Amino acid sequence: MVGFGMNGMPFYVDRNDFPFPALRYKETTPEIQALYEKQKGNWKLLTKEEKNALYRANYCQTFAEFNAPTGEWMEIVGYGLILCSLGVGLFILMKLFVTTELPKSFKPSWVRAQMRRQIDLQVNPITGLSSNWDYEKNDWKVKTWNTPPNPFIKCPDDE
Amino acid sequence: MAGEVSKAAKPQLRGLLRSQIKRNIILAACVATAAAVAQKFLYNDERKKVYAEFYKTYDIEKSFNQIRNKGLFDSCEPDN
Numbered sequence: 001m002v003g004f005g006m007n008g009m010p011f012y013v014d015r016n017d018f019p020f021p022a023l024r025y026k027e028t029t030p031e032i033q034a035l036y037e038k039q040k041g042n043w044k045l046l047t048k049e050e051k052n053a054l055y056r057a058n059y060c061q062t063f064a065e066f067n068a069p070t071g072e073w074m075e076i077v078g079y080g081l082i083l084c085s086l087g088v089g090l091f092i093l094m095k096l097f098v099t100t101e102l103p104k105s106f107k108p109s110w111v112r113a114q115m116r117r118q119i120d121l122q123v124n125p126i127t128g129l130s131s132n133w134d135y136e137k138n139d140w141k142v143k144t145w146n147t148p149p150n151p152f153i154k155c156p157d158d159e
Numbered sequence: 160m161a162g163e164v165s166k167a168a169k170p171q172l173r174g175l176l177r178s179q180i181k182r183n184i185i186l187a188a189c190v191a192t193a194a195a196v197a198q199k200f201l202y203n204d205e206r207k208k209v210y211a212e213f214y215k216t217y218d219i220e221k222s223f224n225q226i227r228n229k230g231l232f233d234s235c236e237p238d239n
Contacts, residue, residue, distance in 0.1 A: 121228050122222055126213045127206070 014066040112151040
């Protein structure tokens, strides 16, 4: 062992948060031992190949190598999207084979009649529905993207 | 290779949980009072104003007769 490493046990691991493992990566050969002796002196005297040899003797991969993207996220996104599509498929099957027709109170003519009744009854006249209705104009006070159409206008499906 | 590294501030090593709890309680109290003050001044007072404005010009007899004459009450007949 050459140091404490990750947890004091004699394991080798490439990690960003524990950059100095407890063991050297490769067994010390006589050539590497000679480099260790040379390394005890001035580092400027080491050639580039010697520095690389020292690095590779002590470490398995460089930081760039073991931090490189693996593309694993594509596999995970793929599985997630497959599950989503299964959910959509289940919904389609439910709609086709399980759910029945909606009750008649969901018909647009019924909903319009309901809103006409609500406006006539002046429900929520201070901050709610009737506060947005102009009783002189018989239309909404302000029309935005989410105001329903004027329910007092006759439509073909009204009785 | 490595240039000069600036000295980082020494972290608090003793009594951290106690000091964190104290700081968090004070912060939570301040944020809660700020939220309550904002609620009062930006929402509650506006609402009270809207209600007061409505009731200044509200004639309940008129709206009662409007609704009655549309035939929407069960207990009163329309005028005709």
